[in-house]
Amino acid sequence: QLSVRLMKVAEHVQPGAVVADIGSDHAYLACYLLHNGSASRAVAGEIVKGPYESAKKQVREEGLEGKITVRLAPGLEAVEPEDGITAVTIAGMGGSLIASILEEGKSRLAGVERLILQPNVHAQAIRLWAVQNGWRIVAEDILKEKDKIYEILVLEPTAEEVQLDAKQLLFGPKLLQDQNDIFKEKWKREATQWKAIAERLENTEETEDIRTKKEQLLEKIALMEEV
Ligand code: SAM
Structure with missing residues (x-):
């Protein structure tokens, strides 16, 4: 059973997307996306050997070797132009690490229509990166699981100038509008x-x-x- 957190991330993946899940650990998210039909193909990227091996094992056990490619690489170096990636998911890390992965791998984001990001802390770093790099926030979620609170940010490229004030950067423009109980x-x-x-x-x-x-x-x- 996938965590509620990763299931929420999966909800934002566009149907038929070709997904790169960076920092995939066991590749649970990629496998779920393939089984549920939201993704047509996926790349699971991992920087550490142990989780990379478990991702390979999981993909094999779920019979998804034809659909999911597991690569041992730092950040977006797991993505090749031939993959035709249309969505990138990065979940379960700090916001600053996610922002630095995006910054270092920006040249590999050509053709990507959506970034679905789930920082454990410091989402502000991602919002700042988005503003500076031509991505707008199209949706934000906040959820609680096992007493931990998580945020999810969904970004899409835009040619227009994006502006967020200090409050929107810290709290999130969409979350700030809703101000729900969580x-x-x-x-x-x-x-x-x-x-x-x-x-x-x-x-x-x-x-x-x-x-x-x-x-x-x-x-x-x-x-x-x-x-
Ligand atoms: N994405 C999964 C989730 O949300 O449950 C796993 C989260 S786990 C806490 C973070 C994973 O990201 C670890 O397996 C770690 O090895 C990997 N990771 C950390 N930095 C990375 C990087 N720069 N590139 C690729 N993977 C990275």
């Missing part, structure tokens, strides 16, 4: 943590670094309180 719970949790950190910094000797960190925290707390 969203509120996430930011209440975060604010409690920020305040605890800010208090600790109050009692720390003030260096340049500490001062910047404190200013950033206070800015986030102010944005949070506005929202």
